Amino acid sequence: MLVDLPGGWNPLLGRLAWSQIPYDNPILAPLFVAVVLGGIAIVALITYYGKWGYLWKEWLTTVDHKKLGVMYIIIGLVMLFRGFVDGLMIRTQQAWAVGPDSSGVFGALHGYLTPFHYGQVYSAHGLIMILLAATPLLVGFMNIIVPIQIGARDMAYPYLNALGLWITAAGAALIMASLFVGNFAHNGWFGYAPIFEIQYSPGVGVDYWMWTLQLLALGTTLGGINLLVTIIKMRAPGMTWFRLPIFVWASLSANIIALTSFPALQVALGLVAADRYLGAHFFTAGLGGNLMLYTNLFWIWGHPEVYFVILPAFGMMSEIFPVFSEKPLFGYITMVLASFAIAGVSWLVWLHHFFTMGAGPDVNSFFSVATMLVGIPTGVKVFNWAFTMYRGRLTFTAAMLWAIGALFLLLIGGLTGMMLAIPAINYMVHNSVFVIAHFHSMLLVIVYAVFGSVIFWFPKVFGFKLDEFWAKTMFWLFTTGTVLVFVPMYMLGFMGMTRRLDYVFNVHWQPYLLVMEGGIVVYTLSVFAFFVLLYVSIRDRVKNRVGADAWGTSRSLEWLTHSPVPFYNFAVTPHVNARDEAAWRRANGIAGVQPAKYVDIHMPNNTAVALYIGALTFVLGFALTWRIWWLCLASLVAIIVLMIVRSYRGDPGYIVTAAELERMEREAIARERQIDGSAGEPVVGGAPAVGRPAMAYERSDLPTTSTPPSMGPGARH
Numbered sequence: 167m168l169v170d171l172p173g174g175w176n177p178l179l180g181r182l183a184w185s186q187i188p189y190d191n192p193i194l195a196p197l198f199v200a201v202v203l204g205g206i207a208i209v210a211l212i213t214y215y216g217k218w219g220y221l222w223k224e225w226l227t228t229v230d231h232k233k234l235g236v237m238y239i240i241i242g243l244v245m246l247f248r249g250f251v252d253g254l255m256i257r258t259q260q261a262w263a264v265g266p267d268s269s270g271v272f273g274a275l276h277g278y279l280t281p282f283h284y285g286q287v288y289s290a291h292g293l294i295m296i297l298l299a300a301t302p303l304l305v306g307f308m309n310i311i312v313p314i315q316i317g318a319r320d321m322a323y324p325y326l327n328a329l330g331l332w333i334t335a336a337g338a339a340l341i342m343a344s345l346f347v348g349n350f351a352h353n354g355w356f357g358y359a360p361i362f363e364i365q366y367s368p369g370v371g372v373d374y375w376m377w378t379l380q381l382l383a384l385g386t387t388l389g390g391i392n393l394l395v396t397i398i399k400m401r402a403p404g405m406t407w408f409r410l411p412i413f414v415w416a417s418l419s420a421n422i423i424a425l426t427s428f429p430a431l432q433v434a435l436g437l438v439a440a441d442r443y444l445g446a447h448f449f450t451a452g453l454g455g456n457l458m459l460y461t462n463l464f465w466i467w468g469h470p471e472v473y474f475v476i477l478p479a480f481g482m483m484s485e486i487f488p489v490f491s492e493k494p495l496f497g498y499i500t501m502v503l504a505s506f507a508i509a510g511v512s513w514l515v516w517l518h519h520f521f522t523m524g525a526g527p528d529v530n531s532f533f534s535v536a537t538m539l540v541g542i543p544t545g546v547k548v549f550n551w552a553f554t555m556y557r558g559r560l561t562f563t564a565a566m567l568w569a570i571g572a573l574f575l576l577l578i579g580g581l582t583g584m585m586l587a588i589p590a591i592n593y594m595v596h597n598s599v600f601v602i603a604h605f606h607s608m609l610l611v612i613v614y615a616v617f618g619s620v621i622f623w624f625p626k627v628f629g630f631k632l633d634e635f636w637a638k639t640m641f642w643l644f645t646t647g648t649v650l651v652f653v654p655m656y657m658l659g660f661m662g663m664t665r666r667l668d669y670v671f672n673v674h675w676q677p678y679l680l681v682m683e684g685g686i687v688v689y690t691l692s693v694f695a696f697f698v699l700l701y702v703s704i705r706d707r708v709k710n711r712v713g714a715d716a717w718g719t720s721r722s723l724e725w726l727t728h729s730p731v732p733f734y735n736f737a738v739t740p741h742v743n744a745r746d747e748a749a750w751r752r753a754n755g756i757a758g759v760q761p762a763k764y765v766d767i768h769m770p771n772n773t774a775v776a777l778y779i780g781a782l783t784f785v786l787g788f789a790l791t792w793r794i795w796w797l798c799l800a801s802l803v804a805i806i807v808l809m810i811v812r813s814y815r816g817d818p819g820y821i822v823t824a825a826e827l828e829r830m831e832r833e834a835i836a837r838e839r840q841i842d843g844s845a846g847e848p849v850v851g852g853a854p855a856v857g858r859p860a861m862a863y864e865r866s867d868l869p870t871t872s873t874p875p876s877m878g879p880g881a882r883h
């Protein structure tokens with residue numbers, strides 16, 4: 167060993183020892199028991215209902231982009247819940263531990279968390295929320311929606327897609343393992359040099375943090391490559407660049423950011439690993455190391471990352487506003503340009519996270535101006551959305567409410583971001599909870615856009631709508647929570663409260679802290695409302711079934727195929743005629759035209775290899791964290807062997823014959839007719855009845871760019 171490791175090391179188990187299991191911790195021990203019992207209950211239920219085969223065939227080994235997307239979203243929602251509980255713990259600690267010696271109203275106990283534990287909670291909260299809640303939620307939606315929106319059968323690389331998911335799951339598992347085996351980092355979500363050096367953080371916490379981030383960076387990169395190739399190569403005929411649905415543009419710009427910025431993070435963490443494992447000195451205070459080198463490298467990724475997560479959210483908002491305003495998106499081209507402008511500038515602003523480093527006025531001014539530039543394209547987007555709604559026929563569905571909420575948060579977060587971008591102001595509020603309030607406003611834009619999208623696209627994926635009443639109830643509870651937690655936080659920021667306080671010395675702040683705790687209670691109610699929403703919607707699923715065009719005013723291509731989307735997406739690859747293809751076909755009376763003939767289609771086979779590699783990457787991450795070298799080697803070799811075997815075997819795929827396809831399509835059509843009948847409409851979504859079944863596909867002989875023959879020349883849309 168290059169450094170002395172507390173707790174020792176042995177060749178068999180590395181640093182692992184019984185003393186690392188926190189069985190005497192009053193919070194973790196009961197939680198562990200609950201998790202084990204919960205796990206046993208789930209296994210028992212699956213066995214009882216005989217669902218193992220289904221789970222294995224339909225989900226665990228699937229390469230279907232929709233199912234992988236759903237699993238990404240499930241991981242995201244579970245981790246959002248975990249992150250929320252962390253947020254709840256932080257808020258509760260701060261409401262409790264108030265006073266110079268923590269002798270405020272409830273302060274005699276100094277709160278209920280030790281500073282050591284408290285540091286782990288906010289570090290895990292930040293990392294989880296950004297990389298394991300927001301990112302998988304967005305990647306999940308990109309996975310499900312992008313291929314359908316461009317008329318593709320699947321992603322370009324279905325197997326790689328599964329690999330990305332399982333590596334992300336491995337990252338989630340690794341950070342969850344840190345709850346019960348060892349502990350997590352206390353260096354914040356972004357880490358500080360030299361505190362994460364082995365001398366100052368000798369435990370395994372930093373290693374958990376570092377390897378979790380590495381795994382997630384890898385998973386996201388794989389997903390990014392796949393999405394880029396899919397968008398560039400797999401568009402249906404007629405889907406020209408400027409006919410792409412806006413969410414596809416958003417995904418494209420976001421993934422360009424991901425692919426170009428994640429390597430910086432991986433390099434930074436690789437160097438941290440060299441410091442901690444090999445005794446290098448990249449980020450130490452002496453021996454040639456440079457502390458700020460780490461900070462620079464981290465934020466060269468960290469800042470683009472925040473735009474990587476906000477751009478798809480903007481894309482979601484751009485899909486929701488037009489549908490519930492019954493108007494096309496205002497300023498489509500400027501929307502696209504704005505996304506790329508944001509992506510472009512995002513690489514030039516990283517230093518605004520450490521204006522106080524002391525780089526001098528010239529450097530700070532450059533980064534200040536660059537940062538403020540982002541306000542222009544973002545402003546373009548804000549005004550475009552406003553003009554989309556202006557004089558539209560607005561319906562305030564739950565999805566629309568979430569999107570409007572996101573817009574308000576964006577305004578508040580954006581304007582406070584502008585304040586932070588001014589170095590003179592930044593010197594006053596850096597490291598205060600004002601910064602925390604700024605970025606929660608921004609990051610909550612994502613949460614709002616995601617919940618809006620869950621409601622918006624749920625019927626497309628599952629074939630029935632979510633219950634509007636409970637979706638709105640959840641929205642209002644969540645929004646009340648947001649106001650109660652984050653308005654006082656802005657105020658405390660101005661009063662000078664610094665971030666990451668494990669106890670609060672100023673008793674005058676306690677009323678604000680208690681209001682924030684009240685906000686947490688309301689947030690918790692909104693979590694319950696979400697569960698009720700799921701329960702009620704699943705209970706009423708037959709009543710709430712929908713046809714292809716679930717909202718009746720939908721615009722883009724995904725609304726032309728059945729709901730739920732069949733595994734092959736489109737029976738016949740559609741020809742695209744216009745930017746808002748679904749709206750265009752509705753206007754032209756061809757929304758329900760059947761294809762002239764079906765042809766055989768080629769689909770990829772399921773594979774368990776991605777799941778195995780995912781599991782092995784977890785083992786590798788765990789072994790690296792605990793320095794169990796033989797296990798590192800074994801898992802690495804196993805991964806490489808699996809990869810080689812898989813690449814030699816390849817996947818010949820399988821054929822769905824035209825006859826089979828026709829049979830499945832007939833069933834789907836019959837089902838959709840039934841739904842239309844029960845809704846009392848001739849064709850789903852109020853499309854003009856043309857005496858044809860409520861079906862999604864165009865005749866394959868339809869010209870790609872002209873008006874349909876039935877409408878004659880000069881028809882308008």
Ligand code: HEA
Nearest residue numbers: 472476518519540541544545580583584586587596605608
């Ligand atoms: C999704 C996440 C997200 C987004 C989109 C943003 C967007 C912006 N952020 Fe934020 N930010 C974070 C997440 C995000 N941020 C995080 C996580 C941190 C801290 C991490 C940590 O320390 O732990 C942070 C920290 C941070 C700092 C460092 C604070 C500090 O530590 O001292 C700064 C400073 O400049 C900043 C600025 C900005 C600006 C100017 C924008 C702009 O993009 C905003 C642009 C939007 C608008 C301006 C609103 C709409 C525009 C109009 C209506 C037009 C009219 C307005 C004008 C022309 C001004 N952010």
Ligand code: HEM
Nearest residue numbers: 253256257288289292295296300354355602609665666667
């Ligand atoms: C649901 C409601 C949420 C609550 C109540 C909440 C609460 C908190 C609190 C109390 C802190 C610590 C503040 C401090 O340092 O003083 C914090 C930090 C943080 N939160 Fe949240 N949060 C929520 C949602 C989110 C979401 C959705 C994200 C990201 C997508 C997020 C990302 C972060 C980050 C990055 C930090 C900084 C961690 C650090 O200092 O290292 N939070 N949050």
Ligand SMILES: [Cu+2]
Nearest residue numbers: 469516518519
């Ligand atoms: Cu930034």
